[in-house]
Amino acid sequence: MLTDTIVEDDRWSDLDIETLAEGASRATLGHLDLDPAQFEIAVLACDDTRIATLNAEFRAKPTPTNVLSWPSWDLSAETEGDAPEEAPEADGEPESLGDIAISWDTCEREAKESGKLLADHATHLIIHGVLHLLGYDHVRDGDATLMEGHETAILGKMGIDDPYRDH
Template identity: 75%
Template sequence: MITDIISEDDRWRGLGLDALAETAARAALNHLNLDPGQYDIAVLACDDARIATLNADFRGKPTPTNVLSWPAWDLSAEVEGAAPDDAPPGSEADPESLGDIAISWDTCAREAAESGKSMPDHVSHLIVHGILHLLGYDHVRDGDATLMEGHETAILGKMGIDDPYRDD
């Protein structure tokens, strides 16, 4: 298993987050030509109250959000639109941690309903999004956002999930 799920909210169990996160992690790492067996990721499945506290503590924003990530390393590219540095590989016997992700049930459910997406598809997108952040991708600068969103769209497409950035 690449993902280690820590669930603080029982609603996540009914969704099958374990399988969704594992599938999303494998798809993201395979897309970037990284061996999934060499890495692990901790995922905190929580609610809006918990993620708002985390968002306040780590980003100074005391509001809920859909997903947060804490990369093990700063792999970000200095040049806008350039690929981040490669994550150092672990091994099958001793996988390297890419970092931690937290995801909120309440915000994810609200966003999925508002956008007419299924909850599993939306959560899969957010897990992929969080993993890309762990790998040094970002969306603050336009060139970086274009690169990150292109990867998200390609990964999700391989998973049979529609482009989350397409306006219909």
């Protein structure tokens, strides 16, 4: 398994977050021509209270958010709009790409507000988190364009609509 999912909030079980996280992570790595057998990703499926605590601890923002990620390496591109550095390949055992946390409450609220299926929105957020683990970001405009392009392409391959387009 590429992902190791810890379910702290039982509401995620009804969505089968383990299978969803595994599929989204594999689709992301496959899209980038990376071998899923080379990596591991830890996923924490939690609620707004837990993610707000993590957001405060790691980003000094004491509010809930939809998804957080903690990459094992800083692979970010120096030049805006450039692809990040490649993740190191495993030498024997799979390498940890890092950790992702996703909040049920925020994910559910955003899905309802945007008229999206909860599973589709959660899939998008996991893909978003995995891309962060791989050095992609959206702070600078050129980087955001690159990251969103990958998200849209990956979701499209999975049969999920472009989250950045109104439908």
